[in-house]
Amino acid sequence: MAKKTPRSGPMRIGALAARTGISRETIHFYLREGLLPRPRKAARNTAFYDHSHVERLLLIKRLQNERFLPLSVIRRLLSGGRGGSAEDLDLRVQVATLADEALPPEELSEREIRRRTGLSAAELARAAALELVAPSARGGQTYYSAEDARVLELLGQAVHEAGYDFELAVQSFALYARHIAALERDEARLVFDRLLAAPNPIALVEALRRGREVQSRFLAATRARRLRREIDDYLGQIEHAVAVSGGASAFPLSDSMLARRGHAARVQRLEAEARTDPAAAAQLVALEYGVGRSAAELSVLAQRLRQRHGEQPELVLFQGLALVDAGEFEAGIALLGRACALAPGSALAHAALGSAHVRRARRMLLEAGAQAALRE
Numbered sequence: 001m002a003k004k005t006p007r008s009g010p011m012r013i014g015a016l017a018a019r020t021g022i023s024r025e026t027i028h029f030y031l032r033e034g035l036l037p038r039p040r041k042a043a044r045n046t047a048f049y050d051h052s053h054v055e056r057l058l059l060i061k062r063l064q065n066e067r068f069l070p071l072s073v074i075r076r077l078l079s080g081g082r083g084g085s086a087e088d089l090d091l092r093v094q095v096a097t098l099a100d101e102a103l104p105p106e107e108l109s110e111r112e113i114r115r116r117t118g119l120s121a122a123e124l125a126r127a128a129a130l131e132l133v134a135p136s137a138r139g140g141q142t143y144y145s146a147e148d149a150r151v152l153e154l155l156g157q158a159v160h161e162a163g164y165d166f167e168l169a170v171q172s173f174a175l176y177a178r179h180i181a182a183l184e185r186d187e188a189r190l191v192f193d194r195l196l197a198a199p200n201p202i203a204l205v206e207a208l209r210r211g212r213e214v215q216s217r218f219l220a221a222t223r224a225r226r227l228r229r230e231i232d233d234y235l236g237q238i239e240h241a242v243a244v245s246g247g248a249s250a251f252p253l254s255d256s257m258l259a260r261r262g263h264a265a266r267v268q269r270l271e272a273e274a275r276t277d278p279a280a281a282a283q284l285v286a287l288e289y290g291v292g293r294s295a296a297e298l299s300v301l302a303q304r305l306r307q308r309h310g311e312q313p314e315l316v317l318f319q320g321l322a323l324v325d326a327g328e329f330e331a332g333i334a335l336l337g338r339a340c341a342l343a344p345g346s347a348l349a350h351a352a353l354g355s356a357h358v359r360r361a362r363r364m365l366l367e368a369g370a371q372a373a374l375r376e
Contacts, residue, residue: 010040010048020057027057035060035075107143110135116149117156123166127155130174274305281305282314295326313343321352329360 017024030036036056039047056078063074108116110124119127127133132155133148144152151173158169191208198204270287273280285302302319309315320335336353343349 010050013039013047013049016049016053016057019054020061022057022061030057030060033071033075035071035078107136107145108149110142110144113144113149113152117152118160119152119156119166123170124152126166127152127170127173130170132170132173132177275308278309278312278315281309282312282318285315285318295322298322299326311338311342313339313346313349316342317346317349317352320356324352324356324359327363329356329363332356333360 011019013024013027016022017027027036031038036053039049039053041047060074060078063077064071110121113119113124114121124133124135128135133144133151135142135144135148137143155169155173158164158173159166162169164172195201195204270280270284274284285298285305288298288301299319299322302315302322306312306315306319316335317339320332320339323329323332323335326332333353333356336349336356339349340346340353
């Protein structure tokens with residue numbers, strides 16, 4: 001907390017300069033820049049300053065020397081020269097800088113931002129369109145605040161270091177920003193309610209500052225726990241949907257069970273018809289897929305029938321499904337995409353393609369150890 005300065009009566013600018021150690025020229029400059037309240041004019045060339053000017057000048061000096069804040073930031077904090085005691089102004093600075101040790105100083109040009117982040121002009125424009133940043137234009141140039149620069153540097157790291165594609169990165173950042181805005185409003189109300197009732201507001205702000213790291217760790221832990229639950233629930237729903245919509249059998253039937261169900265006779269009849277009838281060929285592959293024949297056998301069967309009947313959508317579809325079940329995701333997804341192109345109206349083909357992408361993504365997550373990382 002700033003030390004209280006002894007109060008004094010009205011003084012001329014020379015006395016004010018001597019009292020604060022700030023030159024007359026600098027005091028006049030601060031007046032022009034709106035950093036000081038206007039003095040009381042006694043005559044055209046006579047002005048009197050009071051204790052509030054002393055406090056304000058000492059505060060400006062301290063913000064420059066201790067917090068290294070530029071005048072542009074100090075002006076914003078002091079709200080154009082409105083009055084207030086040194087304690088009030090100090091509290092205001094403490095609250096304004098609660099999220100950081102010091103408010104960022106200067107604006108950066110788009111060229112500098114691109115150099116720092118590796119993002120293109122189009123990507124910067126996309127970030128602005130999603131309201132992640134708010135650039136300003138002056139003299140035909142685009143400028144970004146240091147706060148915006150920090151956001152864009154993190155966005156660049158997500159793309160160039162973490163391996164996100166840009167659209168996923170920028171949309172996830174925008175999603176966080178949208179929800180954090182609501183969190184900020186609620187937290188601000190909570191903090192300021194406490195500040196109004198606190199016997200020592202600056203001590204409370206200092207405690208909040210010390211607790212930032214703990215809060216950051218809590219947010220990270222909560223996000224990891226909830227994200228893991230959401231991923232597990234989502235994948236469970238996908239797998240259930242695949243199972244109930246005719247996906248591969250979880251428990252392939254034994255040959256004796258198939259015989260009791262008359263499966264062998266049906267297969268024999270369809271194999272005979274499949275030599276000349278594409279529809280029978282599709283029924284044969286679907287039947288074998290539904291009872292859980294091995295993925296390798298199904299792929300060979302579908303490939304043989306495709307060679308005989310050409311690019312029938314159902315045969316392409318089931319060979320793709322067989323390859324995906326065998327873990328050959330790239331080849332299987334390519335065939336499922338081909339089935340969608342051959343039969344654009346096939347809901348089954350589009351559902352199978354979507355399911356294949358999810359299954360591939362899940363395997364990639366597991367192989368990368370993402371599940372273990374989320375539990376940390």
